[in-house]
Amino acid sequence: MSETYRALRMDRHADTFRAATDIVTLPVTAPGPGEVRVRNLWCGINAIFDTQIARDAVDYVKIGLPTFTGVEALGMVEAVGAGVEGLSVGDAAVTTRFTGGYREENTGPAANFVKVPDARPEWLVLASTGVSALVAMEQIGEIRDGETVAVSAAAGGLGHLLVQLAVLRGCHVIGIAGGPEKCEFVRALGGARVIDYRSEDVAQVLASEYPKGVDLAFDTVSGAIHDAFLANIANHGRLVVAGAASDLDGKPELVTAPRIAHAIYYKSASVRGFMNGLLTTHWPEARARLFDMFRQGQIKVCLDAGQFDGLEGIHDAVEHLLSGKSMGKVLARIAAP
Known part of the structure; x- marks a missing residue:
């Protein structure tokens, strides 16, 4: 040694x-x-x-x-x-x-x-990332079987696990990704509708194809993706903020717009922050379940x-x-x- x-x-x-x-x-x-x-x-x-x-x-x-x-x-x-x-x-x-x-x-x-x-x-x-995905989905997102779930950065480390876990709950999963290769990757994971943000307007797609809105959305990007999710959240919908990748360069974008109360009040919707380090009591149980899912072939790690x-x-x-x-x-x- x-x-x-x-x-x-x-x-x-x-x-x-x-x-x-x-x-x-x-x-x-x-x-x-x-x-x-x-x-x-x-x-x-x-x-x-x-x-x-x-x-x-x-x-x-x-x-x-x-x-x-x-x-x-x-x-x-x-x-x-x-x-x-x-x-x-x-x-x-x-x-x-x-x-x-x-x-x-x-x-x-x-x-x-x-x-x-x-x-x-x-x-x-x-x-690590798997526990984050499961805890965010269940403890903060309060996912329900069969819901419509949107995932930003769906081809990423966190996103590809969120997609699979939502599919296991019988949810209709909308994945947001950039470029044909990433979009095909998300489809292979079970994404029912994959939006290529480089060639499609996310807000327009959600508004036209999901008139009842999105029940649960996971935002790790911020910016236009966050705005699209918020504008198209369903009644009683939950928008979980787990990051702000688009704000990494320089200071966070300053937005002049009506306060968020106007977007969520009439829908009884909510915007929720997810910080995994504040949820350590849930880690052991989540980890054990994820290990079992992996052993049984229910999820894969990419x-x-x-x-x-x-x-x-x-x-x-x-x-x-x-x-x-x-x-x-x-x-x-x-x-x-």
């Missing part, structure tokens, strides 16, 4: 994640009581969050410098401290805790890790085709995701099993 490992550390704020972070070499530490040490194999990429922390623009939590980076990782347990139960050397384990992702080794409280069946990256996606290797590849992976070219979940491979 090497006595050192490497990690991505942010020592300064900058306009991009690449400019804000450096690869540093650190000593491997033995786990103390209640801790484990995990050698990371895969990490999940959260490019918008990464960029926002680089810019010191995450207003819901202040992150001091220097800080390690990355949220999601899957690896193998290498050492176990005294008093740890449920994790043993050789187990595959996932963490979804900030600073545990973009590093080759991770020593921390055993409570920060979840044992998974093996080292396949699909378990990482289910335990990994983006991009290959990003080592810590050096994480910057490229972040920029790939921000480019809008990705389909499925973007991962970087930290090391071979």
Whole structure:
């Protein structure tokens, strides 16, 4: 075993994640009581969050410098401290805790890790993005069987799982995606109507084809997509805001329009924010159900085709995701099993 490992550390704020972070070499530490040490194999990429922390623009939590980076990782347990139960050397384990992702080794409280069946990256996606999708859909969206559900960025890491989970509930799913390849991908997942926002007007399609409105919509984009969802929400409909990707460059768009009360009051509709970190009590049950769905072949995890290797590849992976070219979940491979 090497006595050192490497990690991505942010020592300064900058306009991009690449400019804000450096690869540093650190000593491997033995786990103390209640801790484990995990050698990371895969990490999940959260490019918008990464960029926002680089810019010191995450207003819901202040992150001091220097800080390690990355949220999601899957690896193998290498050492176990005294008093740890449920994790043993050789187990595959996932963490979804900030600073545990973009590093080759991770020593921390055993409570920060979840044992998974093996080292396949699909378990990482289910335990992180999958949990977000299911919790957002059920706890915030309060989905009901057979509803009309719209999903923005439907070909993305979160979106492709939202589509499948809604289809399993017997819902009519409207997927929003950009370009023929992504649209075909969403159709293959079960999307009943896929709107190519590059060649179709989303608001016009919803108004003409869904005169009764959309029961549940998931917005991770903001801007025109958010406006289209809000204008076409059904009576008692719910619009779940889980991100604002279009506002990443510069300041959020300033809008001069009637207050939202006028859009939702007569419909008894609602707009709801989703922040997964405030819903941790729901994670274990959601994770267990998702693992069962995956084992039974009810859902599939689609990994983006991009290959990003080592810590050096994480910057490229972040920029790939921000480019809008990705389909499925973007991962970087930290090391071979």
